[in-house]
Every structure is written in C-alpha cells, then in structure tokens.
Amino acid sequence: MARKQGSHAEITGPKVRQAALRLFARHGFAAVSMRQIAAEVGVQAGALYLYTPDKQTLLFDLMRDHMEELLSDWQVPEGCAKLALEAFTRHHIRFHLARPELVFIAYMELRNLEPRNFAVIEGLRKAYEDQLESILKRGVATGRFAVPDTKLATLAIIAMLTGVTTWYREGGRLDRDAVEGIYWDMVRKAVAVE
Amino acid sequence: MARKQGSHAEITGPKVRQAALRLFARHGFAAVSMRQIAAEVGVQAGALYLYTPDKQTLLFDLMRDHMEELLSDWQVPEGCAKLALEAFTRHHIRFHLARPELVFIAYMELRNLEPRNFAVIEGLRKAYEDQLESILKRGVATGRFAVPDTKLATLAIIAMLTGVTTWYREGGRLDRDAVEGIYWDMVRKAVAVE
DNA sequence: GGTTGAACTGAACATTCGTTCAGATACTGT
C-alpha cells in the first residue's frame, strides 16, 4: 500500500497546515503529536515530512504567515488621528475575529519557538504595534488625544482589543459590528482629551 | 542510596510547587517533564509523587490556589462606584504584577486541565469577573458610568489590565505606582460619561 | 540501641515521541 487515489500535494499541503492549526490552537503545540496531525489529514505521520521539514517549522510558518498578513492587510489612513484610530480599532477586531485560532497560536506558542524563529515573530509584532503607536503619537501631537504614555497605551489598547477573541462566539448576543462599535467607544474615550 | 541528609517534607513540598511554577510558566505545562521538575528540586522523579498524585494535579493546585487567593484578597469597597473601580484597577494590577508566573499559567494552561478541573477554575474566574461587573453596573445605575454593555466592558477592562504582565519588567522605565496610575487613567476615561 | 516510619533512590514499566527511509502505488507524459 502506498499512494492513495486522487492524492495531490496541492490538496494535502494545505490540509496539513489546517490540521496543525486546529490542533495547535485546541491543545497546544507541545501537546499535539505529528501522528495526531497526520490522522486528521488522513495520512501516516511520515507523509507530513513531505510538507514540512519538522514540527517546529510547521508552527513557525503558521505564525509568520499570520503576522505578515496582519501587517500587509493594514495601512494607516491619511488624515486625522481619530479616524485613523477608529480604522485601526475596527480593522484589528475584524481581522482577529476572522481567524481566532491563528491569533490564539500567535500569542500562546511564542515560547515554543526556537530563538531565531522567535526573533522573527517578535519583529513582526513590534512592527504592528508601531502602527498603532504612531497613530497615538500623531493624535497627541495635534492635541486630539491625551495619553500619559503612548507606548503603554499602545500595549493596553492592543491587549484590550485582542481579548475579544477569548469570549466572542458566532451567533452570540452581539454581532461583529456591534462589538466593533462598543470597543471603539471605549478606545475613543480612553484616549480622549477631557 | 536513598534519603538525603536534612531532607524534609516541609521543605521539599514547597520546592516542588515552586519548581513546577517556574518551569510551567517558562516552557508550558505539556513541554515540562516530571524529571525536569525533579532536577530543579534536586530529587529523583519518583520522589515528586510523595507531594502530588500526578502531574495534572500539580498544575491544577497551582491554578486553584492562585484564583482563590485572587478572590479572597479582594473585597468591593463600599461607597461610590468610581472609587470602587479605582480600587479594583489598582488592586488587579498590583496583584498580577506581584505574581506574573501564576498569572501566566492561570491564563495559558486552561486547555491542559481535565474537564472537571477546568470547570472549577472557570467558576473562580467567573466569580472574579462578577466583582468588576457589579461595580460597573452600580456606576451605570447611578449615572456615573456610561458603558454600552457591562459584560463586554468587564472583559475588555480585565484583558487590558492583565496585559500589563506581558510587558512590565522590574526596574524598567516605569515603576508599579506609575503603571497603576496610567492604567487607571485610561479605565476611568473609558467608562466615563461624556 | 534497637525499632519504626518518613523521605528518597534507582531501576523498571509500557507508551509515546519526532523523524527517517526503503519500498509500494498511482498518476503524468510520451
């Protein structure tokens, strides 16, 4: 027994990533075995190594692609800082609610990355944070925002917004638009000049 | 060779918990072996089972004690909601900054708990969130706060505050009092009536 | 000073782990 009917790399490759994504998110990287991933895909464990050099790279690729998409999906709007902040807030929530498993992994599995891989992901994360901080700085400079410390405010806002993925469930009491609006309301007030 | 000189349960017991705490926080529950914990304590792996029935209970006990301390350390102050919210904010930050490793574990290792243990921890977490929500409700009722949704605001504020442990480092640019003040400033404004 | 029990070792248990690889199969192009 060997190759299966209708088996193709273009199909199995993504399936491997999907299975890894789901299992890593649910049980954690360290708690998931290559055999579990293989079973989810419907192949033997050895076949996974046609699609990834090792387990670590499987994790790293998921995280790097996620962070790069997060960055490339966003561009600071021109114009006033308040509009930019609203755009950022809404975009952040929308982007994160659309892929909760990747968000979860990118946050929880940092410590399972080898130092070199960790540095890459941290660099991307930092670049994303800088996007928000530059908006806050702009608002402070033009007197539209009042925050005691832009760096700290950046981290506080991102923590608050990302937290949405821990409780939001499709079909719950609030839809995504409502959630966006409520969070934006709190962010707006938190940085407002009194 | 067997029992070591001057070894006592009153010493080894806490050392086991401390070692587990540090290693779980650093590498994650699933990635830490009983032999690693034993090495940190300075005993053989088998000796750990004098202090815990199994690895899972070692994790659960850490989390449960942490959550119970979090709850018992706090009581809602009488009087106006704004003062209560400030007290909560400052207490939350102080408590969490004092034990970053426990906070980390209590948040990251939930999925490694067996269903029954998970339910216990979730219950305690819910009870803590209710403390904050009751303050917000009180403020809304008396017209002191304006939040569109107290449940959502509760989760947003806790996410924001707990995020402090991800970046705060002893001896950094800001001391704990300053951090408390800055976060309180943002929380206060976020729920304020405009 | 002999006895008892708590504290611990060291070895062993059956599983499982990530990874490799020779061989088998099914598809592709000729």
Next chain:
DNA sequence: ACAGTATCTGAACGAATGTTCAGTTCAACC
C-alpha cells in the same frame, strides 16, 4: 504501453514520557 516521478505506507530508530515500587537511608522515639 511504458517509464518516470510524485505521493504515501509501514516499519523502524533511539530517546523521552508519566508513573510505580522494592529497597535504602536517615532521623526521631522508646
């Protein structure tokens, strides 16, 4: 129809896993 190659199996590797336990040592008590 045949060759070649992409895809996958199934078995194997050594190492590591959580847990158990008979045996050993030390300290305390009578």
